[in-house]
Amino acid sequence: MINITLPDNSVKPFEEGVTGLDIAKSISEGLARNVLAAKVNGQVMDATRSIREDAKVELLTWNNDEGKATMWHSSAHLMAEAIEQLYPGVKFGIGPDIENGFYYDVDFNGYEISSEDLPKIEKKMKELAKEKQTFTRKDVSKKEALDYFSKKGDEYKLELINELEDGEISFYESGTFVDLCRGPHVPDTGHIKAVKLTSIAGAYWRGNENRKQLTRIYGITFPKKKELDEYLELLEEAKKRDHRKLGKELEIFTFSQSVGSGLPLWLPKGAILREKLESYLKELQKQGGYDPVISPHIGNVNLYKTSGHYQKYSEDSFKPISTPIEGEEFFLKPMNCPHHCEIYKAKPHSYKDLPIRYAEFGTVYRYEQSGELHGLTRVRGFTQDDAHIFCRPDQLKEEFIGVMDIIMKIFKALDFKDYVTQISLRDPDRKEDYIGSDENWDKSEQAIKEVADEVDLPNVVVEYGEAAFYGPKMDFMVKDALGRKWQLGTIQVDYNLPERFDLEYTGSDNQAHRPIMIHRAPFGSMERFVAVLLEHTAGKFPLWLAPEQVKILPISEKYHNYGQKVLKFLKNADIRAQIDERSEKTGRKIRDAELEKVPYMLIVGEKEEESNNVSVRKQGEGDLGSYDIESFVTLINDEIKEQLK
RNA sequence: GCCAAUGUAGCUCAGUUGGUCAGAGCAGCUGAUUUGUAAUCAGCCGGUCGGCGGUUCGAAUCCGUCCAUUGGCUCCA
Numbered sequence: 001m002i003n004i005t006l007p008d009n010s011v012k013p014f015e016e017g018v019t020g021l022d023i024a025k026s027i028s029e030g031l032a033r034n035v036l037a038a039k040v041n042g043q044v045m046d047a048t049r050s051i052r053e054d055a056k057v058e059l060l061t062w063n064n065d066e067g068k069a070t071m072w073h074s075s076a077h078l079m080a081e082a083i084e085q086l087y088p089g090v091k092f093g094i095g096p097d098i099e100n101g102f103y104y105d106v107d108f109n110g111y112e113i114s115s116e117d118l119p120k121i122e123k124k125m126k127e128l129a130k131e132k133q134t135f136t137r138k139d140v141s142k143k144e145a146l147d148y149f150s151k152k153g154d155e156y157k158l159e160l161i162n163e164l165e166d167g168e169i170s171f172y173e174s175g176t177f178v179d180l181c182r183g184p185h186v187p188d189t190g191h192i193k194a195v196k197l198t199s200i201a202g203a204y205w206r207g208n209e210n211r212k213q214l215t216r217i218y219g220i221t222f223p224k225k226k227e228l229d230e231y232l233e234l235l236e237e238a239k240k241r242d243h244r245k246l247g248k249e250l251e252i253f254t255f256s257q258s259v260g261s262g263l264p265l266w267l268p269k270g271a272i273l274r275e276k277l278e279s280y281l282k283e284l285q286k287q288g289g290y291d292p293v294i295s296p297h298i299g300n301v302n303l304y305k306t307s308g309h310y311q312k313y314s315e316d317s318f319k320p321i322s323t324p325i326e327g328e329e330f331f332l333k334p335m336n337c338p339h340h341c342e343i344y345k346a347k348p349h350s351y352k353d354l355p356i357r358y359a360e361f362g363t364v365y366r367y368e369q370s371g372e373l374h375g376l377t378r379v380r381g382f383t384q385d386d387a388h389i390f391c392r393p394d395q396l397k398e399e400f401i402g403v404m405d406i407i408m409k410i411f412k413a414l415d416f417k418d419y420v421t422q423i424s425l426r427d428p429d430r431k432e433d434y435i436g437s438d439e440n441w442d443k444s445e446q447a448i449k450e451v452a453d454e455v456d457l458p459n460v461v462v463e464y465g466e467a468a469f470y471g472p473k474m475d476f477m478v479k480d481a482l483g484r485k486w487q488l489g490t491i492q493v494d495y496n497l498p499e500r501f502d503l504e505y506t507g508s509d510n511q512a513h514r515p516i517m518i519h520r521a522p523f524g525s526m527e528r529f530v531a532v533l534l535e536h537t538a539g540k541f542p543l544w545l546a547p548e549q550v551k552i553l554p555i556s557e558k559y560h561n562y563g564q565k566v567l568k569f570l571k572n573a574d575i576r577a578q579i580d581e582r583s584e585k586t587g588r589k590i591r592d593a594e595l596e597k598v599p600y601m602l603i604v605g606e607k608e609e610e611s612n613n614v615s616v617r618k619q620g621e622g623d624l625g626s627y628d629i630e631s632f633v634t635l636i637n638d639e640i641k642e643q644l645k
Numbered sequence: 646g647c648c649a650a651u652g653u654a655g656c657u658c659a660g661u662u663g664g665u666c667a668g669a670g671c672a673g674c675u676g677a678u679u680u681g682u683a684a685u686c687a688g689c690c691g692g693u694c695g696g697c698g699g700u701u702c703g704a705a706u707c708c709g710u711c712c713a714u715u716g717g718c719u720c721c722a
Binding site (some may be wrong): 114115199200201202203204207208209213215216218248249255257261307308309312313316334335337364366368369370371372373374378468469470492519553555556557558583584585586587588589590591592593594595601603605606607615617622623 | 649678683695715721
């Protein structure tokens with residue numbers, strides 16, 4: 001007998017060789033029906049695998065992320081089986097589970113496949129799922145594994161097997177499909193009740209563009225049809241909120257082929273929005289002791305050679321431009337930091353001057369690959385809400401925390417309630433990708449970790465290989481209203497650029513010391529931030545940001561004069577208002593204002609004119625009743641104050 | 646940059662196998678209407694069907710190429 005400890009810390013004896021599924025059965029039939037995998041001593045494995053010694057066991061179901069992942073991985077196998085039956089002779093790359101579903105990379109070996117073929121594959125998958133095929137694990141020797149896939153002629157699997165050690169290779173068999181796989185899998189395919197293959201695209205074998213391009217098919221599965229429907233609804237909602245669609249509809253931004261791809265043009269309403277965001281942050285920065293600075297859009301290539309950007313990113317920059325006579329070369333600036341370093345160097349600094357915080361909404365230009373451009377989230381010219389803090393080592397933590405305060409305030413003002421903090425460190429195995437000494441990196445990474453510990457941030461994750469090339473970062477990823485994650489703000493600790501630019505301050509010991517630099521951008525970039533905001537709010541911006549806050553709707557021409565009077569009053573109160581004087585019915589004017597997502601509509605007619613009132617209608621909510629003009633202004637101002645508190 | 650798909654009026658789209666196929670709705674303009682909480686009516690304007698080549702008696706429709714967009718891949722200071 002062995003002892004199994006369950007998550008509630010109860011301990012139960014079982015026969016040696018008991019499986020997760022057996023344990024589930026001992027608890028309840030329902031659980032046994034729903035169990036997808038078992039976590040044994042922290043390791044996720046098949047619910048059908050035997051447990052041979054005392055262990056902590058957690059049974060994983062659909063309600064658990066690891067349970068979902070197991071099901072999706074099994075779904076990838078199911079899809080492969082369906083594909084193999086429909087298109088004999090295809091070869092398979094890899095087929096993992098991903099955040100929302102799974103994919104499999106397939107070499108269709110001559111078959112022409114398009115999205116029109118997906119329903120056929122889906123149908124086959126559903127048929128096979130109904131057969132409740134079990135997943136059978138088999139440990140195989142390297143030789144057996146190689147023999148099997150040599151016979152099958154699948155060079156991709158052979159390549160994978162060759163990188164594995166003998167003794168750690170296993171196959172999984174389900175129905176007619178056998179795959180090299182470490183598992184785990186769900187007990188049988190009957191758990192897969194709803195299937196949707198979502199897209200098809202090319203993907204290089206092993207992500208290497210010099211190697212063969214395989215066909216990647218993405219899909220997602222669910223244990224209930226209803227959950228698939230909900231998921232599809234979510235996708236629909238995401239489509240409606242697509243910032244490219246909303247940006248056009250709400251006249252926030254546009255692109256012009258004549259200007260160039262990836263170069264956004266901000267329309268008047270977008271410009272107001274941006275200006276509001278910028279002035280809000282500028283106010284926070286003023287309170288935070290930042291000094292505004294301004295730098296030009298180009299800089300001598302030598303500047304970027306000093307910073308290291310030239311060596312690291314010349315391929316990702318626009319080609320240098322040069323002076324016609326002297327032939328001096330200039331880069332469109334890809335970063336603001338080198339400029340700010342030069343501003344720091346404009347005069348000598350005492351330790352008493354520090355910290356110095358230079359802030360600039362700096363527009364930068366980067367050559368993004370054409371296939372990478374995407375709405376406002378990936379562009380070739382964008383404006384960073386950049387600032388660089390030059391401080392002494394003893395000030396680092398406090399400065400870092402000050403930056404985090406600003407970021408938190410912004411998240412709150414914009415109603416991003418849910419966020420994850422990612423600590424991005426360098427990949428210790430690829431030090432050559434970064435500049436600077438190990439000592440500097442250790443110091444920077446240590447500082448970030450300490451701060452994270454000290455302020456007790458929720459949801460901290462550590463990612464290796466995600467650092468900037470000059471230093472580690474703390475990135476803030478918000479979850480939007482649909483639960484999608486977006487990377488926004490970033491804080492970076494940098495010991496390297498001060499060294500490369502030979503930045504100094506005179507210490508109390510009268511010796512030269514090296515300041516530490518903090519790069520930070522709470523919004524990240526204005527373009528990206530507005531895109532995220534559009535999708536998060538579905539275009540219904542908070543009142544303080546709305547490009548148009550109030551629309552006055554006169555009932556008929558007779559009340560235009562009164563409407564104009566109201567308009568004037570609102571404008572004097574610094575409220576962004578417009579009047580709709582078209583000869584349309586009120587219903588029409590309301591409809592149009594609702595679609596434009598103007599937060600407040602003021603209907604004015606005979607009643608209102610007589611009493612010097614306005615009838616207030618709130619976007620998305622409806623009639624709020626009658627207000628006199630002054631109290632309406634108070635209503636607006638109170639709401640804004642509340643939002644920015 | 647790579648693979649695939651798409652590209653018709655400002656916007657959203659329809660155009661069967663190449664031959665009155667250049668259309669609709671919305672927007673815009675003009676006129677009528679003077680309107681009370683999500684679309685008043687009528688008329689008009691508007692496109693060398695992404696660009697350039699080619700096949701054909703004839704191309705929005707077929708082929709090539711370039712550009713752009715979309716979905717992925719790779720990349721992201």
